[in-house]
Amino acid sequence: MAVSDLLWRYAVKRFDPNRTIDSETWSRIEQSLVVTPSSFGLQPWKFFVIHSPEMKAKLSAISWNQSQPSDCSHMVAMAAMHTVSEEYVDRFIQSACKARNSPPESMEGYRRVILGFLKQKQGQHLSWATNQVYIALGQLMSTAASLKVDTCPMEGIVASEYDKLLGLENTEYHVVVGCALGYRHADDKYAQAPKVRFDPNEIIQYI
Amino acid sequence: MAVSDLLWRYAVKRFDPNRTIDSETWSRIEQSLVVTPSSFGLQPWKFFVIHSPEMKAKLSAISWNQSQPSDCSHMVAMAAMHTVSEEYVDRFIQSACKARNSPPESMEGYRRVILGFLKQKQGQHLSWATNQVYIALGQLMSTAASLKVDTCPMEGIVASEYDKLLGLENTEYHVVVGCALGYRHADDKYAQAPKVRFDPNEIIQYI
Numbered sequence: 001m002a003v004s005d006l007l008w009r010y011a012v013k014r015f016d017p018n019r020t021i022d023s024e025t026w027s028r029i030e031q032s033l034v035v036t037p038s039s040f041g042l043q044p045w046k047f048f049v050i051h052s053p054e055m056k057a058k059l060s061a062i063s064w065n066q067s068q069p070s071d072c073s074h075m076v077a078m079a080a081m082h083t084v085s086e087e088y089v090d091r092f093i094q095s096a097c098k099a100r101n102s103p104p105e106s107m108e109g110y111r112r113v114i115l116g117f118l119k120q121k122q123g124q125h126l127s128w129a130t131n132q133v134y135i136a137l138g139q140l141m142s143t144a145a146s147l148k149v150d151t152c153p154m155e156g157i158v159a160s161e162y163d164k165l166l167g168l169e170n171t172e173y174h175v176v177v178g179c180a181l182g183y184r185h186a187d188d189k190y191a192q193a194p195k196v197r198f199d200p201n202e203i204i205q206y207i
Numbered sequence: 208m209a210v211s212d213l214l215w216r217y218a219v220k221r222f223d224p225n226r227t228i229d230s231e232t233w234s235r236i237e238q239s240l241v242v243t244p245s246s247f248g249l250q251p252w253k254f255f256v257i258h259s260p261e262m263k264a265k266l267s268a269i270s271w272n273q274s275q276p277s278d279c280s281h282m283v284a285m286a287a288m289h290t291v292s293e294e295y296v297d298r299f300i301q302s303a304c305k306a307r308n309s310p311p312e313s314m315e316g317y318r319r320v321i322l323g324f325l326k327q328k329q330g331q332h333l334s335w336a337t338n339q340v341y342i343a344l345g346q347l348m349s350t351a352a353s354l355k356v357d358t359c360p361m362e363g364i365v366a367s368e369y370d371k372l373l374g375l376e377n378t379e380y381h382v383v384v385g386c387a388l389g390y391r392h393a394d395d396k397y398a399q400a401p402k403v404r405f406d407p408n409e410i411i412q413y414i
Contacts, residue, residue, distance in 0.1 A: 001212075001349065001350055001353035001354075003208035003235050003238045003242075003350075004318065005208075006238070006350070007242060007403075008243050009242075009244070011244060011248075028210050030411060031213070031408075032210065032213055032349075033411060034404055034407050034410070034411070035213050035214060035402060037216070037218060037347070037348060037360055039360075039362050042403075043404065043405055043410060046410055046411075046412065047410060047411045047412070048411075048412050048414055049412070049413050049414065050414045051413065051414070052414060055414050057322055064307060075363075080219060089220045092403075092405075095403060095404075095405060096403040099401045099402065099404075100400055100403065101402045116301075118337060127334055128338075131337060131338065131341045132290055132341070133345075134253060134339070134341035134342050134345065135341050135342075135344055135345040135347065135348075135360075136342065137341075137342055137345060138243070138342040138344060138345020138346040138347075138349070138351045139213070139218050139345040139346070139348065139371075140345075141244060141342075141345075141346065142208065142239075142345070142346045142349045142350060143213070144208055144350060146208035146353070147208075153244055153246075153342075155246050162248065166414070172298070177338075190249045193307055194306045194307055195242060195306065196248050196299075196302060196303040196306045196307065197241055197242060197250065197302075197306075198250055198299075198302060198308060200237065203240075203241070203250060203253050203254060204224075204237060204240060204241070204253070204254045204255075204256060204283065205253065205254070205255050205256070205264050206256050206258065206283050207255060207256065207257045207258070207259060207373070
């Protein structure tokens with residue numbers, strides 16, 4: 001990835017509603033979500049990709065009437081796990097044993113470490129899982145930029161209404177942030193606005 | 208960025224202590240930290256890049272004796288803001304006016320929106336800022352991978368001891384996560400282990 005891609009990226013205010021991400025490009029973006037790193041590799045998330053125009057319009061209504069969800073090509077609602085159960089960990093361990101062709105005994109130590117960690121974090125799984133979701137958000141935006149796909153990260157959504165619409169009420173998953181993907185509208189004046197960042201010396205210290 | 212870079216990436220267990228990231232490559236990685244997107248563009252973070260062998264060795268001791276901080280080339284300790292003050296917002300607005308050559312009045316509306324948001328989030332700034340730091344972590348790891356630089360994200364650190372060592376006690380910033388960067392050791396067997404991920408159908412739902 002060229003740094004120029006990261007400089008090209010900005011938070012799109014106005015998407016071109018007539019442009020759609022093609023399926024080959026989308027499959028690469030999907031792949032970036034799938035392989036996102038997470039603590040212990042637990043992937044405590046679900047990603048909802050909303051492509052249907054009717055549903056996207058409904059999302060704008062529960063996103064403070066911002067136009068990005070309806071005008072973008074693919075809207076991703078990112079959900080984090082509320083409680084990571086022992087059953088979930090066992091399912092993860094099974095998937096690891098399968099991928100690595102190892103017997104369950106070989107991962108028993110790792111399983112215990114994970115369960116110990118989760119016990120210690122009891123009541124705070126959601127904020128820990130939310131952190132992991134934001135890794136996915138960061139990787140999603142940089143991957144999209146490298147493919148010249150525009151994005152807009154969206155915290156300004158009514159997450160509880162997203163949960164309702166996506167059928168997540170009373171489930172283990174809750175929407176915590178969104179990301180709209182597509183192509184900038186030719187008239188989006190923010191595309192030309194210089195990036196606002198503190199001087200590197202103010203935020204990076206070398207030791 | 209090619210998806211193959213993201214597949215190449217893994218959480219390095221053992222870095223080659225004899226390999227250093229050259230300054231041109233590092234400057235690109237630094238740039239990715241600087242331009243990381245954040246909520247409102249507020250950049251509620253500081254990044255400490257530890258390159259000195261003595262300091263890196265000290266970090267391993269406060270990272271459950273894991274070898275990554277001492278053996279990697281550059282260890283980044285990522286700190287989030289505890290409380291985002293009105294003064295900080297004003298400093299951000301000033302930097303925006305300067306970058307965009309606009310008068311302060313033109314950004315007064317934006318300033319008020321930010322202050323309203325922060326007031327509503329009172330007492331929760333750190334978790335909000337931590338989310339933003341994890342965007343930086345995601346972008347850092349994907350940028351590094353695209354430059355064939357290895358990483359290991361590290362939540363297994365004693366953050367309060369990092370704060371102490373970096374002089375962050377009683378400041379507005381607190382270390383929340385680390386990331387070691389460098390080059391994998393030829394003998395790190397985890398480099399060959401197949402990636403463990405749930406089936407895309409289990410974590411991505413299309414609507």
